[in-house]
Amino acid sequence: MSVTLARVEPSIAGVGDYIELMKPRVMSLVVFTALVGLVVAPGHVHPVIGFAALLCIAVGAGAAGALNMWYDADIDARMARTAGRPIPRGRVTPGEAAGFGMTLAVFSVVALGLLVNWIAAALLAFTICFYVVIYTIWLKRSTPQNIVIGGAAGALPPIIGWAAATGSIAIEPVVLFLIIFFWTPPHFWALSLYRTEDYIRAGVPMLPVVAGAAETRRQILFYTLLLAPLGATPWFLGYASPLYGMVALAAGAVMIALALRVCAERQGHAASKQMFAFSILYLFLLFAMLLVDRMSGGLGGQLLGHFAV
Amino acid sequence: MKAISGTMDEFTRQTMSEPRLDGGIKLTEQQLRARRARSIAIALALGAFVIVIFAVTIVRLGSAVLTRPM
Structure with missing residues (x-):
């Protein structure tokens, strides 16, 4: 041998x-x-x-x-x-x-x-x-x-x-976990819609490859509808300020609007690309707001309360 | 015994980075540069690791770091 x-x-x-x-x-x-x-x-x-x-x-x-x-x-x-x-x-x-x-x-x-x-x-x-x-x-x-x-x-x-x-471990970080968890599918599927050829060539069974673009668009909308209210949960649970809640709801509404556009898109990938780009900003915005909230000791909430009065 | 010592010589010759006279691997200029850069990066990472360990030790133990049973 x-x-x-x-x-x-x-x-x-x-x-x-x-x-x-x-x-x-x-x-x-x-x-x-x-x-x-x-x-x-x-x-x-x-x-x-x-x-x-x-x-x-x-x-x-x-x-x-x-x-x-x-x-x-x-x-x-x-x-x-x-x-x-x-x-x-x-x-x-x-x-x-x-x-x-x-x-x-x-x-x-x-x-x-x-x-x-x-x-x-x-x-x-x-x-x-x-x-x-x-x-x-x-x-x-x-x-x-x-x-x-x-x-x-x-x-x-x-x-x-x-x-x-x-x-x-407590409920608060689990909510943050859920936000990222439900954010991931719309984020990656928006990318995979305009990279489908790549995934076919590589033999990776991404959703658009296996179930088609139409089903992927529906799934993107489904997960975005779950994500939008979930994004505001830290405010509902009381560990983020109303300002955070407002930003999360507004950004969530934009995500839903983009997901609807992705659903309606029949030609080209402009909406998918927009969705992918905005989804990054969405997650960054939510977590940055939590950080600002904590750093300023709920200043956002105090300011909002001041103006409300 | 001689055979073992011969094997050890061969092992030493193969594993040490001394220049080889028998036409073995000679690093190119690019390979040498890459190796030097990697070595410097490892040294910096180890230095940073030592500093982090030192800082955490001081934070965790404070002045108690000097207290030890005699």
């Missing part, structure tokens, strides 16, 4: 390639929503502990991104949107990405546990496992419900942030 050892070329991967593996744009959204979970939690968190928690969550999100790129390298190579990622471009080998992702995953979870608390660390570990194993390895290639269920991974950061601050 002879064993042939493959000759591996020395790596040419630069620092930028490894940063790209961590999906910095997704990471920034994760950090932002986790920050809101951390800030709206009751009590005071020392800034250094808060910073350490966010750093660990950011690295954990980066680890999940790298592991996703490792497993999805074959799909990425066939899609225009992802063909320029480090593995399809030949800058980083799949093995390097897997090693990098695993190292960061273990490091971030253990560091979060030791520096902050083990509830937050367990939630971070669950999030990484859910994103990589349940979403990337299992659901993404097997069901059009991939992003609905897989969206749970992207929705967990506010709960991790809250747990980092309090060491427990």
